[in-house]
Amino acid sequence: MWSRPRSACGVWNGPVTSNDATTAGAEATFAGMWRDLAPVGRDGRSGGYQRFAWTREDHTLREWFASEAERRGLDLTVDRVGNQWAWWGDPDAALAAGRPGIATGSHLDSVPDGGAFDGPLGVVSAFASVDALRERGFEPDRPIAVVNFVDEEGARFGVACAGSRVLTGAMTADRARSLTDADGVSMAEALRAAGRDPEELGPDADNVRRVGTFVELHVEQGRHLSLPEVDQPVAVGSDIWPHGRWRLHTLGEANHAGTTRLADRDDAMLGFAAAVIAARRAAESHGCVATIGKVVVTPGGVNAIASEVTGWLDARGSDESAVRRVVADVTEVVEEFGGLVVEDSWTGTTPFDPGLARRIATRLGGIPVLGTGAGHDAGILANAGVPTAMLFVRNPTGISHSPEEFATSEDCLAGVAALTTVLLDLAGGAS
Numbered sequence: 001m002w003s004r005p006r007s008a009c010g011v012w013n014g015p016v017t018s019n020d021a022t023t024a025g026a027e028a029t030f031a032g033m034w035r036d037l038a039p040v041g042r043d044g045r046s047g048g049y050q051r052f053a054w055t056r057e058d059h060t061l062r063e064w065f066a067s068e069a070e071r072r073g074l075d076l077t078v079d080r081v082g083n084q085w086a087w088w089g090d091p092d093a094a095l096a097a098g099r100p101g102i103a104t105g106s107h108l109d110s111v112p113d114g115g116a117f118d119g120p121l122g123v124v125s126a127f128a129s130v131d132a133l134r135e136r137g138f139e140p141d142r143p144i145a146v147v148n149f150v151d152e153e154g155a156r157f158g159v160a161c162a163g164s165r166v167l168t169g170a171m172t173a174d175r176a177r178s179l180t181d182a183d184g185v186s187m188a189e190a191l192r193a194a195g196r197d198p199e200e201l202g203p204d205a206d207n208v209r210r211v212g213t214f215v216e217l218h219v220e221q222g223r224h225l226s227l228p229e230v231d232q233p234v235a236v237g238s239d240i241w242p243h244g245r246w247r248l249h250t251l252g253e254a255n256h257a258g259t260t261r262l263a264d265r266d267d268a269m270l271g272f273a274a275a276v277i278a279a280r281r282a283a284e285s286h287g288c289v290a291t292i293g294k295v296v297v298t299p300g301g302v303n304a305i306a307s308e309v310t311g312w313l314d315a316r317g318s319d320e321s322a323v324r325r326v327v328a329d330v331t332e333v334v335e336e337f338g339g340l341v342v343e344d345s346w347t348g349t350t351p352f353d354p355g356l357a358r359r360i361a362t363r364l365g366g367i368p369v370l371g372t373g374a375g376h377d378a379g380i381l382a383n384a385g386v387p388t389a390m391l392f393v394r395n396p397t398g399i400s401h402s403p404e405e406f407a408t409s410e411d412c413l414a415g416v417a418a419l420t421t422v423l424l425d426l427a428g429g430a431s
């Protein structure tokens, strides 16, 4: 049974006692991997992470992934997009024999000042589960892959799940190549700087076909599992809310903050401020959530009237038409001020394979089934027709996309145990 007290926020405190599906070795490797990743991209003051696609930090994380694959003798392949796959077994031979593989993993990039768990928990747990399976002497009937999807958060180029979207054809390579970061660097340029050929970028059906089933383990991004009436370390996912991102532009005229009379101003900030209030009101009235968490003001001087404001609206809800109504309400206000709204991305309601979710919930002793408002590569794969499931690990703070994001060591290991059990079940074979 689990017996460890809660460790300090975001820090793995080392091995804990074992249970049926993990092993002492897997616990130790989990702890070692967590320690190795902890300093990469960590902000010394906030404790949060800056890990953005195709940066130096991302390169370090990719090297780490490759070395973990090598340490285990897994075959590392990199698809046309740059997603990394570490295969235990030959996926093409198995596919030819009608036994497509089981992939598990997540992402290593972060939002600005992100937490330690969103993404890395799924990748580290996947490697630890492989270790646990091997320690038991398990020989899978189907090959198993650990995957690191690139650019899940879209923190640098604006579109979330860029790696899985291009992989599955949900976003074209041309569009991806032309996305730019805050410094005007295009994804094509960033790929080139990272040593990749941007022309190689594109859908990769051969890689997708290898994946018969995908399971993503992720930290919970809410407090459902911590509710006293629930009180469980792990849940299985049911669906992802419809969600999207829209760019809001308002225009004005730059002028002096002291000498320009109020009556003479054309201030882009006023229309934008109205849009922020409209987003909150629309979310309330349509039963959704709406967030404007990133704003760029031009020219950006304290003593200059704004000539242009660009902000990003993130809107989500359980009902697609309600989310669309939120965006319509905000658009109306932006247009009243002569501005413009552009859709950057949209993902409709995404159910995970219900039979697979039931099978996993039952196999894990009737664990809770949970929907989520967060986007995931698992959602993109599910929409591409890959049977997909998610496991969520309790987060007692309920906070995510923040340094306060947290999971206890014992719950992380419960997640590894759950994932190991799921892989045992799905990959068949002997143990």
Ligand code: GLV
Binding pocket: 152, 153, 160, 373, 374, 375, 376
């Ligand atoms: C990704 O974490 C998202 O939900 O935006």
Ligand code: MN
Binding pocket: 111, 118, 153, 401
């Ligand atoms: Mn996230």
Ligand code: MN
Binding pocket: 107, 118, 119, 152, 218, 376
């Ligand atoms: Mn994530």
